[in-house]
Amino acid sequence: MSHPHPELGSPPPLPQGGLRIIALGGLGEIGRNMAVFEYDGRLLIVDCGVLFPDPEQPGVDLILPDFDYIRDRLDDVEAIVLTHAHEDHIGAVPYLLRERRDIPLVGSRLTLAFIEAKLTEHRIQPVKHQVVEGERHTFGPFDLEFFAVNHSIPDAVAVAIRTPAGIVLHTGDFRMDQLPSDGRLTDLGGFARLGSEGVDLLMSDSTNAEVPGFVTSEREIGPVIDEVIRTSSKRVIVASFASHVHRVQQVMDAAARHGRKVALIGRSMVRNMGVARDLGYLHVPPDLIVDGREIEGWPPEDVVLICTGSQGEPMAALSRMANRDHPIRVAEGDTVLLASSLVPGNETAVNKVINGLTRWGARVVHKGNAKVHVSGHAAAGELLYVLNLVRPSNFMPVHGEWRHLRAHAKLAALTGVPDDNIVIAEDGVVVDLVDGQAKITGAVQAGYVYVDGSSVGEITxxxxxxxxxxxxxxxxxxxxxxxxxxxxxxxxxxxxxxxxxxxxxxxxxxxxxxxxxxxxxxxxxxxxxxxxxxxxxxxxxxxxxxxxxxxxxxxxxxxxx
Amino acid sequence: MSHPHPELGSPPPLPQGGLRIIALGGLGEIGRNMAVFEYDGRLLIVDCGVLFPDPEQPGVDLILPDFDYIRDRLDDVEAIVLTHAHEDHIGAVPYLLRERRDIPLVGSRLTLAFIEAKLTEHRIQPVKHQVVEGERHTFGPFDLEFFAVNHSIPDAVAVAIRTPAGIVLHTGDFRMDQLPSDGRLTDLGGFARLGSEGVDLLMSDSTNAEVPGFVTSEREIGPVIDEVIRTSSKRVIVASFASHVHRVQQVMDAAARHGRKVALIGRSMVRNMGVARDLGYLHVPPDLIVDGREIEGWPPEDVVLICTGSQGEPMAALSRMANRDHPIRVAEGDTVLLASSLVPGNETAVNKVINGLTRWGARVVHKGNAKVHVSGHAAAGELLYVLNLVRPSNFMPVHGEWRHLRAHAKLAALTGVPDDNIVIAEDGVVVDLVDGQAKITGAVQAGYVYVDGSSVGEITxxxxxxxxxxxxxxxxxxxxxxxxxxxxxxxxxxxxxxxxxxxxxxxxxxxxxxxxxxxxxxxxxxxxxxxxxxxxxxxxxxxxxxxxxxxxxxxxxxxxx
Known part of the structure; x- marks a missing residue:
């Protein structure tokens, strides 16, 4: 297995017929996913997300990929493929479109709807190119085929990129839920067919490569949520991600079953669920929804609030409730359900919220004491299925910190990918696929670009x-x-x-x-x-x-x- | 269950024959444990520890209990009982002794030896009063009886405090390891005998009250450590707490079995293990130890390094190795073993260390991927044993954040302690035990006192x-x-x-x-x-x-x- 060295210099010119791959983000970190593919002078981008800052980056709002490498070549960009609508995959799109407005955005219906709602706030009207799994679309020299994948947001896709250099399969984020609530499975059959055709390079989600075994089905969360609501004698407050349509669906269904009204709290929650409902991804039972501003008027035992703030964000409704700094006064007997993952780095903030809510007498149900969340990413046991079905000639783990990339590389080696064909790259490392062999050939600048207030890149x-x-x-x-x-x-x-x-x-x-x-x-x-x-x-x-x-x-x- | 309200005012005078209990730290936080007992105008202190700051307290080195409540009454203090030598129980002793040097320190042999080594650095020669489990000692109106408890440091004790107001049992920190490596069990028989005598108030460790079931025996860690060392082809670096004598013993034994030399790295590790060895708590195989400065000269496959830094502390050896800012250059094939808990709040720092070490090619073994650590605190299933054996008339959960205190209170209620006799107090809340009933009667100042550089309490x-x-x-x-x-x-x-x-x-x-x-x-x-x-x-x-x-x-x- 090759891995990068600090002494990597500028890459040599890409040989005729070769495909160049450079991740400007997402390798060595969970966040700001962005991969640039180059063939014959033309560029294709897969995802364009943001990274959230850690305590070493005080005061920073967001971290973007460094667009410097492509800045002078924006006219060469054929399209941006968006695998799904999570912030770490779409969050930097508004910033890239500021530099060239008419780059086509390629994605599934819900993905494009979510990004469009977001771009409206930035006053950008994007060029959209909607795709459906199973379809093939051509952008310049890039022939793209889309595959359904299951993830913690509906309508996610993987993409196969065909060029004369070979076939690359980029999984995007995925999990292997075999009983998904919307029936949309990760298309292993399609992966197998592509594998028979011969995949030259597999780029696959490494987030849970260290986690042994299998991820529980989303389906098993529903009864737990139902039980929590059923056994609550007062108000129930559920915190989740504003894009987790399936989870919100489960909460709404449970609320309806137990005769409770639901209020959505938080701008992004209201916006996204409106979009998901309009497009038919969220099925809202009749007369369920009550306006968030009126919810205090209802008896506690008749309501469920669905809000953001599951990561302990200090300005979100949930933190403010914990600090008694919100119109909704959490009281003895209330139940708060954190139906979400705990993103690494947020442990202290979430712990404060749990203690604050507990202090006021609430029962707090979270993934530490109940099965109220499952990961959106396939675990090691499941990643092996993908490796075995695709049988790639070369493998490059993506979407992970060093620990995840190395663990995923080890899985690939166990399934028989030769060590010399496994490439562990960091952000900015140049990987060339030439004559069927993927190799690191250099590195380009791929530093952090900080957004702070209205300025981008001024904070150094x-x-x-x-x-x-x-x-x-x-x-x-x-x-x-x-x-x-x-x-x-x-x-x-x-x-x-x-x-x-x-x-x-x-x-x-x-x-x-x-x-x-x-x-x-x-x-x-x-x-x-x-x-x-x-x-x-x-x-x-x-x-x-x-x-x-x-x-x-x-x-x-x-x-x- | 009563719990405090912000409107608590100054407490009324303590009735004749009553016992007053005020925690100046440790309730509502894990750290700076300190409880003050008052009977007939005389004071007894149990523990005097520090709390480590979180990101909301930038630049702060340590947080002390606020001594203000006892400052004018230091001459009334009969003694400070130290249940064991962890920093969150002894770390503030030097600061309290600065205010009155001759307060007797009461504790077991190793506890006093560790605190004495620490006080030497502060140039303080304490008045020591050594005790052994099973003994009774009288300090003013306080008749103390000591019980062995098992914890993640040797020689920890629980203390029963007898006054005419009744019997209080303070467990200190404990776990229930039924096969402890040093054979020293938590004295449940003693607790039962005291229970038959009639315990008026139980104050018990709440750290793991939310964790269901039982804590694995320390004994099960040994074979895992052995296996890690046996299967390592290059250098092995073990990070642990500088006071975890049993863990260091296991590492030394395994190193000796596999013919490796051991170097201790880090001032506190060298100091404490020297003390533990001199007193016979640590048994060092002959010719095992090599000076840390000479370890680079040995072949990697012949050494084990034991260092601090398991919490990702940026200045500790382990973080500096991860950043290539240390003479020891971690390389492909090395193994790093984090044989310690992950203290809440340190997740991001530890994750950085793991990624840094992984990047250089090390295999990192930690509690997330191997059974290399067990908690030092009894879990819910074990806390029930203590409650059932002691059968206290009143219960006050200690040593925990709100979530832990509430969970422990719930356990007490399940074992039959009446709700009215369960007191959930925060720091500074005054609990009076009068006529066999514990009640909250007021509150005193118990704010954070910050140590920053050489100043104490100046940072506001x-x-x-x-x-x-x-x-x-x-x-x-x-x-x-x-x-x-x-x-x-x-x-x-x-x-x-x-x-x-x-x-x-x-x-x-x-x-x-x-x-x-x-x-x-x-x-x-x-x-x-x-x-x-x-x-x-x-x-x-x-x-x-x-x-x-x-x-x-x-x-x-x-x-x-």
Whole structure:
């Protein structure tokens, strides 16, 4: 198995008849999935998602793939295939379309409907190209065939990409639920047929490659939700993802069975379920829905609320209920059901929400104490089926952190893919499929692009380092006004500090020391503002470190008059 | 079941013959365990630990119990009982002893040895009072009896506190391992005898009250560790807690069986295992240990390293190995074993370490993929045994967040403790045991006391709020020099920003606006520095918000000349 090395340089030109594959996101992380395929100078993109920041990226709203590699070649892009409508697959589309509006978006009906609703908020009217599993569509040199896959959102697809370089099968995200509630199975028969034809490269979802065995059927969640609602004597609040149509369907069905009304809470929940209902993916029993603003008027035992916030997002309704900062007052006897996964990184936030709700007397049912969620991704035992049916000549694990990619590579090796034909790539690594052999040939830039407020890409890693220091230690700024001709201090030093935890009165101790240091320096008669700043920084920094054993950011400001 | 309400006021005076119990930490959080018992004007403390900060407390090193409630009464303290030597039970002792050095520390031999080694670093020589399970010792009005309990550190004890108000049994932390590697069982027979005598109040460890069933025996970990070492062809690195003597023993035994040398890495690991060895709690096979600095010289297949850092602590050896920032270079074929729990809140950090090590080719074995750790706390099925054997008249769950306390209270109710006799208290809540009935009677201050660098209690919640803003958004400071008599701006505005993500050249746009706003203000002829600051803050804040949709901290600095 080959894996990338930091010393990878620019790739050589792609040989005639070869296919180049570069992931600009999704390899080495769960999120911002984006793969770029190049054949004969033309490009095809599969997915274009966002990554959510972790505590090392404070204040960042979203992380995008770095479009730099394709920025000068946007006119070469034939299409963007969207395998399904989760944010980590579609979230960056509005940002890419800002750079070229008319790139065709290729996807299934619900996927395109969800992305269109989202693009409306960005005031973008996309060019859409709707596809159905079983169909073939051609975009430039790329001949695409779509396959149904089952996932935690309806209407997901896998895509086979045929070029003269060979056949690539990209699974998208999938699971192998053999009794799916909507009857739409992952098309293993299609994968098998493609396998007989000869798949040159399989790119397959690695999320659960470390998890042994099989994922429980979504069908088994329904009775648990039903039981929770049936045994609740007061209000039931269900938190789920705003795109999980099947889960919302199960909750609505259970609510209807037990004579409860349902209110949807949260903008994205209301928007997506409206779309899903209009298109027939969500079947809402008659007279079930009550407006969220009227729900407080109903007796607690007659309602179910479905809201977002299952990941402990601080501004979502659920967190605000836990903090008694929401019109809905959770009370003794209420039941809160977290019918969702716990996305890694959100454990602390979700734990706070559970404790907050418990404190007010709610029973909290979650995946830790009941079978109220199943994963949307196939586990190791199921990934083996795909590998064995497709029998690819080359294998490249996608959609995962290093631990997941390595585990999936190991599964591929166990099914007989030769080690030399297994490619573990990171974001930006260039994989060329030439003469039936996939190989790493170089790397391109694929850094994080941060969205913060309305700006994209302006926040740099330097800003984030500054934020981490400021966040941990605060700052001390020292203002000195200096006569630019004599170098004499005419006002200050004045000290301002925030987040440093140093009592303002303590600064009186250091001001004489700064004055003395500046006098000592002035004695040599040279007026050098840079030097003055350095003297101030050093004097204050040393004092803080010696007195408090802390390292706030020291900001010397010298104003010349 | 009673639970506290925010409106709790100061408690009434404690009636004659009553026992007052106030937890200054450990209720509503896992950490900083500390309970204060008062009888007839005298105080007894059980445990005095620290809590580790979460992302909402940036830059904080440790969180202590608030000693304020006992600060004026330190001379009334008869003793501090330390149930065992984990940081969340002993970590705050040095800080309390700074306020009164000669409070007797009561504990078992290893507990006192560990705390003494720690206090030496703080240059404190404590007054020690060593006890053994089965013994009774009297401190003022408190008659104490000690019971062996099994936990993830040797020599832990539970304590029964007898006063004329009744018998209180405080379990400390415990588990029910029925085949412990050191043969030291939790003394259920003792608990039963005490139960027959009549326990008026049981205070019991709630950590795993939500976990159904039973905890696996520590004994089952040994063969798994052995197998991991046996099947490793290169270096083995084991990360564990620096106090987990039994686990380190298992690793040493397995290393010796497979002819490997062992190096201990990390100051606290070396210190504690030295103490444990000297006292006979750790049995080190002859010629096993190699100095950590020499380990790189040995062939990889001949060594086992035991280090700290199992929680992903960024400065620990393991994280630095994952980042290639450590002399030990993890390579293809190495095995890293995380033989420890994953403390809630550390998931993201540990995941980064696992991915980093995997990236360099290491096999990482952890509790997610092998049985390499068992909890140190009894699960629900085992807590029922204690409740049924002790048959307390009153029950107060301790050592847990709200979710754990509520779950434990429910277990107590199932075993027949009347609802009115189950007290769920938070930190600072006053529980009085009077005439055989435990009741909440009020609350005292029990806030977080933050240790940051060398200062204790100087960092306030205001500083932390500032840090959170600075960490998420950075700051923009605007310096203006103003003539104090005319109010005229004589220099500036000068703008400095860090972490704001705003390009410095962009500030040129706003400087004329600030100048104009200041001129408009000056037109009214009033020189008011406060007003100048406000004009600057408003002008800059509005510009940043409109242009970038962000909210950095705006710091206007007006220097008068």
């Amino acid at each position: 890693d330097v800003s984030l380092k500054d934020r981490r220091i400021l966040g941990d230690e605060g700052f001390v700024s020292v203002v000195v006004v200096v006569d630019s001709t004599t170098g004499k201090v005419t006002a200050g030093p004045e000290i301002h500090a925030r987040g440093s935890g140093i009592d303002p009165t303590a600064f009186e101790d250091i001001i004489p020391q700064i004055e003395k240091a500046l006098q000592d320096r002035a004695a040599d008669g040279v007026v050098d503002m840079q030097q003055i700043r350095q003297v101030v920084r050093r004097t204050v920094g040393r004092w803080v470190s010696d007195t408090y054993r802390r390292r706030p950011m020291i900001i010397p400001v010298v104003v010349e008059v | 919640d205001v500083s932390l709020k500032d840090r959170r803003i600075l960490g998420d958004e950075g700051f923009v400071s605007v310096v203006v020099v103003v003539d104090s008599t005319t109010g005229k701006v004589t220099a500036g505005p000068e703008i400095h920003a860090r972490g704001s993500g705003i390009d410095p050249t962009a500030f040129e746009d706003i400087i004329p606006q600030i100048e104009k706003a200041l001129q408009d203000r000056a037109a009214d002829g009033v020189v008011d520095m406060q007003q100048i600051r406000q004009v600057v803050r408003r002008t800059v804040g509005r510009w940043v918000s409109d242009t970038y949709r962000r909210r950095p901290m705006i710091i206007p600095v007006v220097v008068e000349v």
